[in-house]
Amino acid sequence: MSSTLILILCGTALGVERFPPPDFESGYGLPQTTVPPARESVYEYADVAVLLAALSLSSYLVIRKRSRRAIFALMLFSLFYFGFWRKGCVCPIGAGQNIVLSVFDNGYAVPFVVVLVFLLPLVFTLFFGRTFCAAVCPLGAIQDLVVLKPITVPLWLESPLRLLAYLYLGAAVLLAATGSSFIICRYDPFVSFFRLSGNLNVVIIGACLLVTGVFVGRPYCRFLCPYGVILRQLSRVSKWRVTITPDDCINCRLCEDSCPFGAIRESTADWPRRDYNKSKTRLAILIILLPVLTLSGALATRAASGWLSRAHPTVRLADRIYLEESGKVADTTDASLAFRGSGRQIDELYTDASNIQSKIGLGSLILGVFIGLLIGLKLIKHSIRWHRVDYEAERASCLACGRCFDYCPREQIRLKKMEEGAKDSE
Amino acid sequence: MTEVKDSINRRDFVKGGVRGGFLAGLGGLFGVLIGKTTKNHTVWQIDPEICIACGNCATHCVLEESAVKCVHAYAMCGYCDLCTGYLMPEAKELDTGAENELCPNGAIKRTFVEDPYYEYTIDESLCIGCGKCVKGCNAFGNGSLFLQVRHDRCLNCNECSIAAACPSGAYKRISADEPYLLKKVGHA
Numbered sequence: 342m343s344s345t346l347i348l349i350l351c352g353t354a355l356g357v358e359r360f361p362p363p364d365f366e367s368g369y370g371l372p373q374t375t376v377p378p379a380r381e382s383v384y385e386y387a388d389v390a391v392l393l394a395a396l397s398l399s400s401y402l403v404i405r406k407r408s409r410r411a412i413f414a415l416m417l418f419s420l421f422y423f424g425f426w427r428k429g430c431v432c433p434i435g436a437g438q439n440i441v442l443s444v445f446d447n448g449y450a451v452p453f454v455v456v457l458v459f460l461l462p463l464v465f466t467l468f469f470g471r472t473f474c475a476a477v478c479p480l481g482a483i484q485d486l487v488v489l490k491p492i493t494v495p496l497w498l499e500s501p502l503r504l505l506a507y508l509y510l511g512a513a514v515l516l517a518a519t520g521s522s523f524i525i526c527r528y529d530p531f532v533s534f535f536r537l538s539g540n541l542n543v544v545i546i547g548a549c550l551l552v553t554g555v556f557v558g559r560p561y562c563r564f565l566c567p568y569g570v571i572l573r574q575l576s577r578v579s580k581w582r583v584t585i586t587p588d589d590c591i592n593c594r595l596c597e598d599s600c601p602f603g604a605i606r607e608s609t610a611d612w613p614r615r616d617y618n619k620s621k622t623r624l625a626i627l628i629i630l631l632p633v634l635t636l637s638g639a640l641a642t643r644a645a646s647g648w649l650s651r652a653h654p655t656v657r658l659a660d661r662i663y664l665e666e667s668g669k670v671a672d673t674t675d676a677s678l679a680f681r682g683s684g685r686q687i688d689e690l691y692t693d694a695s696n697i698q699s700k701i702g703l704g705s706l707i708l709g710v711f712i713g714l715l716i717g718l719k720l721i722k723h724s725i726r727w728h729r730v731d732y733e734a735e736r737a738s739c740l741a742c743g744r745c746f747d748y749c750p751r752e753q754i755r756l757k758k759m760e761e762g763a764k765d766s767e
Numbered sequence: 768m769t770e771v772k773d774s775i776n777r778r779d780f781v782k783g784g785v786r787g788g789f790l791a792g793l794g795g796l797f798g799v800l801i802g803k804t805t806k807n808h809t810v811w812q813i814d815p816e817i818c819i820a821c822g823n824c825a826t827h828c829v830l831e832e833s834a835v836k837c838v839h840a841y842a843m844c845g846y847c848d849l850c851t852g853y854l855m856p857e858a859k860e861l862d863t864g865a866e867n868e869l870c871p872n873g874a875i876k877r878t879f880v881e882d883p884y885y886e887y888t889i890d891e892s893l894c895i896g897c898g899k900c901v902k903g904c905n906a907f908g909n910g911s912l913f914l915q916v917r918h919d920r921c922l923n924c925n926e927c928s929i930a931a932a933c934p935s936g937a938y939k940r941i942s943a944d945e946p947y948l949l950k951k952v953g954h955a
Contacts, residue, residue: 359909360845362952367881371841372888377919379810379946428922435925440796443803449940452808456800463793467786523926536922538831578786654936675821679935682819 385454388427392461392477395419399476400469402743404581407752409743415476416485424479429532431455433462433473434480434568435525438517445518462568466575470582474562474572475741480531484559485742487551491558491601499603500719502564507715510567512649515704519697521653525567558601562740573737583734583741586751590731597732599748604738609729623724631717638713639706646705650698659694662687809940811927812948815913817937820898820905824914827932828896834921835896835914835929837874837889840950843911846884852904852912853877853887869903871895891917910950918946 395415402411423429431439436459443451462473474481494502513525526532530547533539553560562569576582585596585605592608599605642649650656654676661677664670666687673681680690734745746752813824813835824835848861853875858867863877874893878886889912896914904912930938941948 359907360847362842362844362909363846363884365881365884369880369884369886372886374838374840374949376947376949377917379918379921379943380808380923382807382943385808430922431925439925440800443800447803450803450805451800453804453806454808456797456804460793460797464790467789467793522931526924526926527928527931533829536829539829540928575789578782578789580783580786674934675819675823676934679817679819679821683817683935 385452389454389457389461391422392458395477396461396465396473399472400465403472403475403583403741404469407743407746409746412476412743416482419477420479420482423477424483424535429479429529429535431458432479433458434566435523435529437568438513438523438525441514441517442520446520463571463575466572466579468580470576470579470736470739470741471572472741474569475743479535480566481559481562481740483531483534484551484554484561487554488558488601489555492556493598494557494603499563500723504712504716505564506566506570508712509565510570511708511711513567515649515701515708516652518704519653519700521701524652530561559740563602563738576739577736579736582736583739585732585734585745586749586755588751588755590733591751592732593750594732595750596745596748599745600734601744602738602740604735604740605732605745606729606735607732609726620724624721627717627721627724631714631721634717635710635713638711638716639709642705642709642712643702646702649705650701653697653701655690656694656697659690662690805942807943810916810918810923810943810946811921811930812916812939812941812946813914814937814939814948815915815950817935818901818914819935819937820901820914821934822897822899823932823934824929825895825897827929829922829924829928830920833896834916836891836894836917837896837898837900837912838915838949839887839889840911840913842952843909843950844887845909846880846886847908848883848885850877850885850887851907852900869899871897871899875900913950915947915949
């Protein structure tokens with residue numbers, strides 16, 4: 342009864358204040374709406390300073406001090422600071438998406454802090470290798486803690502698994518560039534642990550990765566991390582690098598099984614002469630196969646682009662409105678109701694959606710070419726024999742954790758000599 | 768022994784070149800971005816003019832208790848006795864009985880000011896950000912109740928889970944020095 346009365350009332354009062362605010366006679370003062378402030382920008386810059394300090398210290402510990410114990414301690418600090426204290430946001434892995442969005446969307450201005458967070462680890466990697474992964478990244482740290490019974494992943498499995506990370510990076514860049522979503526953040530497997538709450542599916546993915554991580558060292562870093570893909574490439578040309586020993590390798594093989602991440606490569610034996618012709622033929626076939634792979638990659642992602650474009654809310658909304666308009670569904674959703682309430686034209690929405698779809702279509706074509714080319718080049722790379730005289734940590738895969746240092750007899754001798762040297766000087 | 772210190776092998780030379788290339792690339796990226804950056808960081812906020820109070824804010828936040836709360840623009844409020852943001856549409860009595868209240872958590876406090884006016888305040892520790900009162904207030908009242916991201920609670924995730932689930936596109940990244948989009952008088 343009362344509601345019908347109000348219905349009549351509001352029908353006459355649309356567009357204006359339905360009930361004018363009263364003039365109080367009792368001296369009542371209007372309360373203020375409270376506005377708790379956001380985190381001050383200065384704290385954000387303080388976080389960047391901590392990141393810079395952690396990167397510097399990590400690089401010093403890995404390259405100069407060569408102490409696994411110190412690296413581990415810094416790693417714990419980073420886990421607590423960037424992980425549990427700062428709750429994992431914003432991290433360099435996710436920051437890449439803001440950068441990409443800012444490059445492609447003129448309406449989005451990326452905060453300067455995010456640019457720094459993204460670029461600092463890259464610059465450090467160019468000079469010192471992946472010292473960010475070693476002791477600064479909280480996602481790496483939480484996985485590093487559970488490496489208990491690492492098994493060796495054979496190269497024929499490791500190499501294809503790594504493709505996942507490239508695919509993930511490609512999809513993340515594509516979806517960020519088109520403003521669809523930030524999938525790296527949405528499916529960040531460990532951030533729920535830092536926050537002690539989160540989406541159940543993502544928690545399950547994270548838990549599975551941690552359980553896997555007991556046997557396969559740092560599975561996210563090696564096979565999924567999109568930022569790791571970039572760091573791998575930069576690390577290949579780093580100015581300084583992690584060495585198992587700074588002295589000459591004596592090929593004792595003691596370090597062979599020390600790396601839980603499969604980054605230690607043995608010295609190469611001489612290329613057996615009888616295999617020459619077979620290998621040449623294989624190489625030739627692979628080089629011919631390269632354009633075929635590229636093309637099939639393009640076709641595969643072209644087919645998937647329709648599915649990818651549904652990650653964009655506008656495309657989803659346009660699909661829904663189309664279904665409703667064509668009478669294929671009778672009900673409505675919150676989104677379609679909100680759209681109809683907003684007074685926007687349906688044609689306008691369709692145009693927007695098809696623009697986005699064609700952008701994602703083009704992007705996924707490029708992604709497909711990239712992935713196809715990558716598979717081809719990887720195959721070619723693996724059929725070329727690379728020359729190594731020492732046991733060494735492979736630049737791209739080495740996470741600079743420092744586990745191998747203790748295994749090396751040359752390192753033990755070096756440490757002993759340094760100790761004696763220090764005593765002598767006293 | 769001959770001096771070999773200055774000699775540089777081909778591999779190192781190529782690596783140095785590529786490294787220089789990468790550095791230049793990063794510098795270039797920095798240069799491109801520098802014109803597009805903001806000094807302040809950004810925070811998530813709900814535009815109350817677009818928000819349809821669908822209720823996703825209560826359920827999609829990564830926090831157990833959502834960072835979104837209902838806030839009250841008192842200057843817009845009509846201080847009605849029969850408040851459609853406070854009372855159920857079929858409320859038996861115009862009083863504080865739980866069966867009459869729209870808020871599932873009893874987060875709105877109704878206090879008598881002077882005849883016939885009542886003040887409605889929100890107890891944020893009880894509010895779950897479901898927006899039921901917002902819907903009620905918008906439907907028949909002045910629209911003085913609306914949802915806002917409370918920055919003392921918000922973790923400011925890079926991708927806000929609620930923003931991703933928002934059906935009306937009401938979530939925006941706004942500058943952290945003005946982190947609220949409050950309703951003003953004259954926007955009934």
